[in-house]
Amino acid sequence: MNAVVLKAGRDKAVRNRHHWIFSGAIRDLPEFEDGAILPVRDARGELLGHGYFNRKSSITGRMVSFGDEPPEAAVRRGLDRALALRAGFFDPALTTARRLVNAEGDGLPGLIADLYGDVLVLQIATLGMEKLKPLVVEHLVRALKPRAVLERSDLPARREEGLEDAEGVLAGQPVERVRILENGVSFWVGLARGQKTGFYLDQRESRALVRRVAAGRRLLNAFAYTGSFSVCALLGGAVRADSVDTSEAALALAQENFELNGLPSDAGAFFAQDVFEFLREPALDHDFIILDPPAFAKKRTDVVAACRGYKDINRLALQRVRTPGLVLTFSCSHFVDEVLFQQVVFQAAREAGRRVRILQKHRQAFDHPVNIYHPETAYLKGFLLYVD
Ligand code: SAH
Secondary structure, three states, X not given: OOOEEEOOOOOHHHHOOOOEEOHHHEEEOOOOOOOOEEEEEOOOOOEEEEEEEOXXXXXXXXXXXXXXXXXXXXXXXXXXXXXXXXXXXXXXXXOXXXXXXXXXXXXXXXXXXXXXXXXXXEEEOOHHHHHHHHHHHHHHHHHHOOOEEEEEEOOOHHHHOOOOOEEEEEEEOOOOEEEEEEOOEEEEEEXXXXXXXXXXXXXXXXXXXXXXXXXXXXXXEXXXXXXXXXXXXXXOOOOEEEEEOOOXXXXXXXXXXXXXXXXXXXXXXXXXXXXXXXXXXOOOOOOEEEEOOOOOOOOHHHHHHHHHHHHHHHHHHHHHOOOOEEEEEEEOOOOOOHHHHHHHHHHHHHHHOOOEEEEEEEEOXXXXXXXXXEHHHOOOEEEEEEEO
């Protein structure tokens, strides 16, 4: 079969099990249909593995197998390994939702699979994985026997791959929303319209932390989405939890999440407002502020503007929080790494003129593993700050 041949000296990343091949590393590209799986060889002809290729994408190739393992077998084995990695970590009586496949983090480029109770939700980012979708669905249905398999592939990255958004039912019946448990706390997950695949599973461990530190505090949950941090703070003994988000639909579900957990509706207010404006409101009296914004840097060239945005909201939060107070601040832009994010928070602290200490650092929950050979899979970082 015709193979992709890498330039001499440009095979190191693939040999080190990094999944991506950029066009600059390729010497010969054979005739192929975009999305096809091709063998990858070094300049001397040694087989390095198999990857899927798409000329339209800035990442021309993504490896699905290394060495001489056949690619479809590697995908099946990757799925089994991803399931095995999560097996036994979750008590099903307490936690019923988890990420099953974290793309390159699990050696499966372009594939996200989240399980909400007995409903599986897939998100596919690339044409190559789109072509592998039937195999993936068949394999996961056999292993998990879910009530339904839904697709929520509405990523901007798909455009670059020449793909439209795709949403719908891949198996079973349509499901509007599903109730999940996380560490014994109940949440509604909107599957038809929500963000991501419906819920920010990557914040599970931060939610547990919020529950632990919120007692007696007045929380401002900025970028609240469906209010998961507010619910956890109140269950942890916060006296109030106010939620701010521009999405009215998300806040409506947040209110339902209060009810679901037996929290009184006056335990917090819901503001459909821009956080940048809200943090300038004169009457804030919160001594705990959470900042969990969407990724401000979606590509490398956005980093400078993104850092300005992160600095602004962090400066405002550090200025406005009642002392002694807590600020839990996150960035989920993978282009803004932890070192850079800490510098941004440092600048914000200086400009706010506050005493600020880092109590803890956070990353994405452990069912979102970072592949040691592919560090781009790390994206979420957060600091719990003490301000006095
Ligand atoms: N903390 C949430 C997830 C936040 S996701 C959780 O744990 O579930 C980011 C949220 O920010 C989204 O709900 C989005 O609607 C909201 N958002 C984006 N830009 C905003 C802005 N400028 N002001 C307020 N909310 C915003």
